[in-house]
Amino acid sequence: MKLYNYFLPLFFGLYSITSVAEVSVSGNTITVQGKLLNADADNLVELMNSNSISTVVFKNSAGGEWRAGMRIGNFLAARNITTLVEGVCASACALSFLGGEKRQFSRAGQAPILFFHVPYSASEQTTIENLKPAFFSWIESRTKRKIDPIFANGIDSSLSVRGGVFFFSSKDPIVKSQGGVTQICKGNEFRIPLDCEKMEEISALSMGIVDSD
Template identity: 60%
Template structure:
């Protein structure tokens, strides 16, 4: 029950999120909120002007595809560690994958990654011609072939709320709901999150998305 309540709260947060806050603390960037192209500009500028070793993505509902890919591509050659604290969803996951080392946070906010197909808010539909780039970026960064279960889950979702939730294996919500570390959700606007299925057959670690403890 707690997991269902959590997912409902998460879907509400998507619609109310503000633009991102990008803050530098010594050699660390903290990025929180919705990613726009202007936020990508800020990230590029800060990394060009300062030595940045770590980027923490905290409670980002996603944002613009181009912003996520710009950040991810830019940091991919910078030997930067990326960390998820709280929720990192949609475009945030694209940016997160740019990290050389990618971790779940060990802080109090339970870390969660949420992947879904490229989606147009204007047309309320999946952007089919970006799916190839989406899968290619994941494989490029993880150096692993995407398993059929992952690609099928992405291809079968029917809204931006459908996709794959990847939890930390020590997440208290997961542990209280039977121990499954992945939720695959179709994304029906009527049945959120009643159409989600638990699985342990894929995880952030097995997929190579998380590659460092």
């Protein structure tokens, strides 16, 4: 099933994604929004070290730097933290999200979307293929299971920053009406719409990326 009209307004229109990270504390919860850079990783570490934090919410982040995503993810993995995704959590944000000991789709606010793709060089407009083994290894280490071949093939066939694997919550009413808790999308920075197909064989839950839906 081609879902051109489903993805574009959902990912690029209905969700307000800030380009600069905003990190805020409320009680025992930190909320991270926007683009993740190394300075934001430093800020998050400082806030967690100075507050009693049990939950980190990743909200409407289109990604950021590979190194920042991995730094945040590894830092969270060393603690007993719950991570939630609200709205879009893509690229470096999805790597950070995996650092949670418990990982869940949020029931608050905008419907959650997790988006994974191969590390990408914006300056060279190409994927960074030599980081792919580390990308798969990080997912396997957090999910405690081997990468599903369908996921690997989807990643391998999506060679742009826009192409990759999207995971949705089965509780999302839009997903229920238009189909597919998982979408594998192809495309590039200059060609829209994306070419997306639903993939019923895998989900964030079946892969262990989230532990409850």
